[in-house]
Amino acid sequence: MAFDDRSPIYLQIADGIKNDVLSGALKEDEQVMSTNQYAAFYRINPATAAKGFAQLVDEGVLYKKRGIGMFVSPDAREKLRADRRERFFAEVVEPMLAEAARIGIGVDEIIRHLGGPR
């Protein structure tokens, strides 16, 4: 994960963990790295990493075991999938169709492309 200047780093950390949960790299009830491990690995202030974790706890992706650490919520993967599926058409398909319209690629052409050998 490389950080860009586009958004706060804590959001980028949170997004990275979400992607790991979605891909299955992080399993349900698996412990995630500590704030300090994150800070040392990515060379960032630990408060920044903690902020990313706090956001994920708020969203129900992680849960905290006092004195032990942060773990992936049992239903996190399902919830994230549902969220992303809801946003898929608005955030992925619509911009693609808009770009296609700008450069004169018709929907039929896109369908033909998608229907080709996969």
Place this chain on the structure above:
Amino acid sequence: MTSATIEVRNLTVRYGSTVAVDDVSLDLPADKIYGLLGRNGSGKTSLLSALASFRRPSAGTIRFDGADAFENPAVMHATCFIRDSLDASDSDRVCRVLSVARWLRPTWDETYAEKLVDLFELPRKKSVGKLSRGQKSALGIVIGLASRAPLTILDESYLGLDAVARDVFYRELLADYLARPRTIILSTHLIEEVADLFERVIILHRGRLLLHEETEALRGRGVTVTGPAAAVGDFAAGHTVLGDQSLGGTRALTLDWRPAPGDVARGEAAGLTFGPVGIQDLFVHLTSQPSLEARR
């Protein structure tokens, strides 16, 4: 010894008729890494000297957990201020400077100091006057980190360090802070390469406090709006302009404003594109000229 909450109230530092620090008030909660930024002559070193009790305030107060700092032995013992001169004489050998620090600092860690001397490849037998600029900086960093002082102040401690040595510096600073949290204040001009280490950023401008914010709040505080000149002007109306560039009919405005997703959608529908403003860019814009209200 634990770190103290530092309260700066209406601090003014004057040299004759020159006002170096002008009525600055700041709260510095303990155990955070602060980045102190400002252009040359903005008052950084004067503020740090006052924080370290090296200089008596001309007016105002500095309190550590409520106690007045100046000529307070407990505060002095808990503070390590590394400045350009290293407070050592040119004829002192490196090993001598280190043994003085060991003797002065109750929290000194000799093993760690030795490790840092090796990491920076410092010549122990050389005298301070014969060190290169970078070696002098490295010696300051060794003292600053190995002192493990509850308040550690490093004033432009990277001067003359090459990229590899600066990398060692940042890595050691963070690792040691993670293991032993304490209050660390770093002043720097190399904003881009250290900004991720700061929990908070303090910007001084012409002796005054321009800003004291969480680094994360600062990241994404500004936005660059690019597009057809008229549409950009309409969109930016009423917001503070930090920068303004034109190329043909295209105009790019840097604004001190974080637009809501709805604003961005509205702008994009009008053919505008949005870009980020990094902390260094924001610093340059905020301290380079008086900002203007958006003009049409």
